[in-house]
Amino acid sequence: MLGKLDWSAIPFDQPIPLAAGGVVLVAILAVLIWVVVKGHLPYLWDEWITSVDHKRIGVMYILLASVMLLRGGSDAIMMRIQQAVAFQSQGYLPPEHYNQIFSAHGTIMIFFVAMPFVIGLMNLIVPLQLGVRDVAFPTLNSVGFWLTATGALLVNVSLVVGEFARTGWLAFPPLSGLSYSPGVGVDYYAWSLQISGVGTLVAGINLVTTVLKLRTRGMNYLRMPMFCWTTLASNLLIVAAFPILTATLAMLLLDRYLGFHFFTNEAGGNVMMFMNLIWAWGHPEVYILVLPAFGIFSEVVSTFSGKALFGYRSMVLATMAICVVSFMVWLHHFFTMGAGPNVNAIFGIASMIIAIPTGVKIYNWLFTMYGGRIRFATPMLWSVGFMVTFIIGGLTGVLVAVPPADFMLHNSMFLVAHFHNVIIGGVLFGAFAGFEYWFPKAFGFRLDERWGKAAFWFTFTGFWVTFMPLYIAGMLGMTRRLQHYDVAAWRPWMIVAVIGMAVLSIGVICQIMQLVVSIRNREALRDRTGDPWDGRSLEWATSSPPPVFNFAFHPDVRGEDAYWDMKVRAQQQSLEHEDPEYHDIEMPRNSPTGFVCAFFATIMGFALIWHIWWMVILGGLGAFATFVVFAWRDHDEYVIPAEEVARIDRVNLEERRSLVSMAGAI
Amino acid sequence: MSMTATAGRAHADPHHIGVVVEHPGPASKRIVTAYGFWVFLLSDIVMFSCFFAAYAVLHGQTAGGPSGAEIFEQRNVAIETVCLLLSSFTCGMASIAADVRNRFWFYLGMTVTCVLGLIFLAIEFREFADLIARGYGPTRSAFLSSFFSLVGCHGLHVSAGVLWLLTMMAQVFAKGFRADVLRRMMCFALFWHALDIIWVGVFSVVYLLGSAA
Numbered sequence: 001m002l003g004k005l006d007w008s009a010i011p012f013d014q015p016i017p018l019a020a021g022g023v024v025l026v027a028i029l030a031v032l033i034w035v036v037v038k039g040h041l042p043y044l045w046d047e048w049i050t051s052v053d054h055k056r057i058g059v060m061y062i063l064l065a066s067v068m069l070l071r072g073g074s075d076a077i078m079m080r081i082q083q084a085v086a087f088q089s090q091g092y093l094p095p096e097h098y099n100q101i102f103s104a105h106g107t108i109m110i111f112f113v114a115m116p117f118v119i120g121l122m123n124l125i126v127p128l129q130l131g132v133r134d135v136a137f138p139t140l141n142s143v144g145f146w147l148t149a150t151g152a153l154l155v156n157v158s159l160v161v162g163e164f165a166r167t168g169w170l171a172f173p174p175l176s177g178l179s180y181s182p183g184v185g186v187d188y189y190a191w192s193l194q195i196s197g198v199g200t201l202v203a204g205i206n207l208v209t210t211v212l213k214l215r216t217r218g219m220n221y222l223r224m225p226m227f228c229w230t231t232l233a234s235n236l237l238i239v240a241a242f243p244i245l246t247a248t249l250a251m252l253l254l255d256r257y258l259g260f261h262f263f264t265n266e267a268g269g270n271v272m273m274f275m276n277l278i279w280a281w282g283h284p285e286v287y288i289l290v291l292p293a294f295g296i297f298s299e300v301v302s303t304f305s306g307k308a309l310f311g312y313r314s315m316v317l318a319t320m321a322i323c324v325v326s327f328m329v330w331l332h333h334f335f336t337m338g339a340g341p342n343v344n345a346i347f348g349i350a351s352m353i354i355a356i357p358t359g360v361k362i363y364n365w366l367f368t369m370y371g372g373r374i375r376f377a378t379p380m381l382w383s384v385g386f387m388v389t390f391i392i393g394g395l396t397g398v399l400v401a402v403p404p405a406d407f408m409l410h411n412s413m414f415l416v417a418h419f420h421n422v423i424i425g426g427v428l429f430g431a432f433a434g435f436e437y438w439f440p441k442a443f444g445f446r447l448d449e450r451w452g453k454a455a456f457w458f459t460f461t462g463f464w465v466t467f468m469p470l471y472i473a474g475m476l477g478m479t480r481r482l483q484h485y486d487v488a489a490w491r492p493w494m495i496v497a498v499i500g501m502a503v504l505s506i507g508v509i510c511q512i513m514q515l516v517v518s519i520r521n522r523e524a525l526r527d528r529t530g531d532p533w534d535g536r537s538l539e540w541a542t543s544s545p546p547p548v549f550n551f552a553f554h555p556d557v558r559g560e561d562a563y564w565d566m567k568v569r570a571q572q573q574s575l576e577h578e579d580p581e582y583h584d585i586e587m588p589r590n591s592p593t594g595f596v597c598a599f600f601a602t603i604m605g606f607a608l609i610w611h612i613w614w615m616v617i618l619g620g621l622g623a624f625a626t627f628v629v630f631a632w633r634d635h636d637e638y639v640i641p642a643e644e645v646a647r648i649d650r651v652n653l654e655e656r657r658s659l660v661s662m663a664g665a666i
Numbered sequence: 667m668s669m670t671a672t673a674g675r676a677h678a679d680p681h682h683i684g685v686v687v688e689h690p691g692p693a694s695k696r697i698v699t700a701y702g703f704w705v706f707l708l709s710d711i712v713m714f715s716c717f718f719a720a721y722a723v724l725h726g727q728t729a730g731g732p733s734g735a736e737i738f739e740q741r742n743v744a745i746e747t748v749c750l751l752l753s754s755f756t757c758g759m760a761s762i763a764a765d766v767r768n769r770f771w772f773y774l775g776m777t778v779t780c781v782l783g784l785i786f787l788a789i790e791f792r793e794f795a796d797l798i799a800r801g802y803g804p805t806r807s808a809f810l811s812s813f814f815s816l817v818g819c820h821g822l823h824v825s826a827g828v829l830w831l832l833t834m835m836a837q838v839f840a841k842g843f844r845a846d847v848l849r850r851m852m853c854f855a856l857f858w859h860a861l862d863i864i865w866v867g868v869f870s871v872v873y874l875l876g877s878a879a
Contacts, residue, residue: 136698201709209702217691239709247716251815260804260811261729262720268727268808277716554691628833631850632840 003611004184009162014097020074021160050590052138053548054123057145059442061120062435064145068112068152073508075105077501080466084498086484087491098483099166100185104155106169107189110285111196112152114423117431118292119148119203122231125438126207128539128546129225131216131555131562134588136209139630142594144202150598151196154605158188162609165189168481170282171252173263173274178256186256187609190249195601197246204238207231216538218557222316225537225561226302226309229316230295233323234288240327241284248277272337279330287326289423291319293430294361297383300433301365303533304380305372308561311364318357318364325354335403336410344403351401355394362387377533378452382433385460386425393421396471414474417467424463432459432511440532444544445525451514459507465500469493528655536564543652549585549640552649582646586637593630597623696849703853707860710823714864717819718871721812725876729807734876737802739793743873746789747865750824753782754862761855767843776835779858783828790821813872820868823861830854 011017035041048056078101082091093101127135135141158164165185167176176186211232215224224232252274254260261269302309309315331339331347365387374380396418400406409415432455440446473493478485518525531540541563542551559565604619606612693701725734760775794814797803804814834854837847 132692136702205702205705205709208705209698213693213698213701215689215692218688220689223689239705240712243709243713244716247713247720251716251720254804254811254815258804260815261727261808262724262811262815264808267729267806267811268724269811270723270727270808273720273723277719557689624829631833631837634841636846 001612003607003613005161005610005612009184010160011163016093016097017159024156025160045592046590049595050142050592052134052142052588052591052594054127054135054138054141055442055546057141058120058122058124061116061123061145061148064149064152065113065115065117065120065431068108068116070508071156072105072108072113073505075101075108077505079105080494080498080501083482083485083494086482087488087494088486089484091484093483095483096166099481100164102481103165103168103171103185103189104158107165107193108152108155109423110169110289111193112148112155114289114427114431115196115200116148116152118234118289118427119200119207121296121431121434121438122207122227122234122292123203124442125434125539126210126228126231127214128441128542128550129228129537130211130214130219131538131541131551131557132210132214133550133585135206136214137206138588139591139593140202141206142591143597144199144206144594146594146598147199147202147601148196150602150605151192151199153602154188154192154195154609157606158185162188170278172278173252173255173271174265176252177264179264184609186252190253190256191605191608194246194249194253195605197242197249200238201242201246204235204242207235208239211235216551216554216557219562220557222313223557223560223562225295226298226312226315226319227292227295227537229319230291230298233319234291236323237284237288237291237326241281241288244277244281245285248274248281251277272334275334275337276330279333280327282333283330284326286419286423287322289427290430291322293386293427293434294319296430296434296437297365297386298361299537300379300383300437301368302561303437303535304375304377304383305369306375306534307368307372308536308564309364310367310370311360312560314360315364318360321357322354325350325357329354332401332406335406341403348401348403348406352398355398358394362391377436378447378449378456379433379437379533381453381456382429382436385456386429386433389425389429389460389463390422393418393425396421409474411480412474413470413478413480416480417470417474420467420470424467432456437533438539440527441530441539441544441546443522444527445518445522446527446532448514448518448521448525451510451517455507455510455514457507458503458510462500462502462504462507465503466497467500469496469500473497530652530656531563536561538562541566543648543655547645547648549587549645552582552585552645553580582642582649584642585640585645587640589636589638591630591633591636593626596626600626695845696852699849700852700856703856707856710860711864714816714819714867717812717816718867721816721872724808724812727808729809731807731810732802733809734813734872735878737797738873738877740873740877742789742793743869746786747869749782749786749789750862750865753779753786754859756782757855757858761851764838764843764848764851769838772838773835776831780828780831780835783824783831787821787824787828790817794818817868817872820861820864823864827854827858827861830857 035044048060051057078093079098082093082098085091086093091098123135123141127133155164162184165171165176165181165188167181167186167189171186171189174180176189211224211228251260251262255262255264255269261267263269263271263274265271298309298315329347329351331337331343332351335344335348365383376384396414400409400415400418436447436452470493473490476487476489476493478487478490527544530543530546532544533540538555538557539546541555555562555566600619600622602619604616604623607615607619692698756775756778760772760779763769763771763775797810802810804811831854834847834851837850841847
């Protein structure tokens, strides 16, 4: 009846996951009860859960990422403490638990923190920057978000019901095969990634189509803001790379569920094929994450230097070059596999070549700052911190791209330090820069600068203190994923790293405080003009938060930095004062399709993990029925009357006129 | 198409790109939908390419079991191929019928497409069942694992296509040739033709090359 599921799945003998799971469960229940008792449920359902508004969906993506960042961060703290204490002893985490923690940490941080954070920012901002009212497929967008949330939910369920994978975040066979991992851990891993992978693919298709087919009048390709370009490159990579992940995990699942022989040691299976396939997805994946961050830095550096981006066209070229070359370097993840010196040399050179467009970008940012009137607001701090940090991470990357050096450093702590150096220094700093920069646009008030700066300095310092020692430990021969060790020379560095982790945690607390303080002082921090940073692109041309239709008129773009251009022209001509003629606007109707679909996907995923076959069929039928019901709807749009549009738009127009006339007076 | 002069607006063109053709604005819904679906099809083809790659790597790994030449029956494959290619033609007829809003020809075209798809699936199912009965199931060897997965993945797509086809017929019956129904019909047609293209790949790589070995 319930497949493999019974009471032994609940880890009554392990206090840590049980307590953690209990706390989370109580917190969720408390929030739910509060929502229902206070009567917020209809608001949540109408305005958020069923919303197909790209801004709302973007905010929900970022919220999901933030919550999962806390989960992944707790895993990181537990690992650092374990390695600090487990010198010539077992530490406090038993091996099977420690292995689950590092696997969950990697999986969560990549798939449920970094991915939703950048996809959230792209969703929120790209349609605004393109000057359009929505993404190409609004309802599909909602489906994509909720499927991602389903994956995150399943990973968290594994904390209490059953176990998570002990195989590392990429689940290499034969370890992840049935003979070495008979439990449900790998199944949790694989099914949550399959489901959230569908969500990511949907988001990718949606954003590619949006950028290529939905741009406002005059928004030629070479007038798009840099963030739109990097979004395009990143989502092209999603569309081309995520199907590889889906296929690879499908093969692994066939091996595990139906006794196929793709990656087994028997009957002719080929384990190394898994490495090739998974990294053919995995390497583009790191560029899927970091390219949007590059776009964010481009926007931030240009805005806070008060200058147009230096070398715009070389930046576009560099972005697209990275997009292409990122598919030609995957083998550098396993130089030690023994593909031979010539193959290794080719991939080593390709890996070094990809550093060239990245270097072009760094110089472009530096030259944008050169001669600019720089304001060191929080987003700018994150950007400058990124440049310093990312260069070191990039250089160590070029180092491990040299095959002979890689033979020494493969799977060592040096590698761990390298990829944290680029992912934290690149993606996470970028996500935070974007968060600080666009928060006023999403919510209509700025974030507190003092807490923001404190968060930056603690995170920045904490990062360096945590990860530089790991480079040294790696040089001293320490391999990754050690549950305990006996080498005295490594110990001091592990202790320094745990101190760094403490500093990093203070940074996280500052960030939470910043949110709390800013929400309290929101009236004082209110952004009335919609343009708090003196911005250059179209998202600043509408109010904060933007109305549901984004723009009353499709803006007419006549060059790069469209909004800067408009402001300059407005000053020269003094804004025309006659009232424009407003028209009715059609917007897509809200739809519970995404939420209901994800509900059935959750049921199906859980049933597949535990081999509850009747429930799998139930979930599948439910999902199909949801789509048919959606396809049967008669009204998918509603009309906002012209008077309503006029009323909303006039308020913002007045604020903006006073801003421009003030600037004109100066 | 208007040309923009840069004179007097140097700030709008800081990189002196010069004369540019103005972008006309957002595309129509029909174009956006079809374009997005094309992007999806490309991603689907990438997924198939992984199964093709796995087959290419593993096709020699028979582990003492049968090789392709011993189990492939070219007569069946020929019938399958004819069915699928014909169904693409009838699907095209149905699309034209939908465009000119002719219900009779639309239903007829879709029905024939459905029947041909089902014949294809039946033959494939019989081939699979027969192989498993002889002990040559996917668990026998890595070659058979990759064969069943590649061909089966295509078969699953055809099955999903048949389900979609029936849903489309029901939609036209209930809603008529509405704009959104027509857009969906266009996507379905793209999907069905793409499956044909993939079948050509399967036919060549698996059955033709496999029978020769």
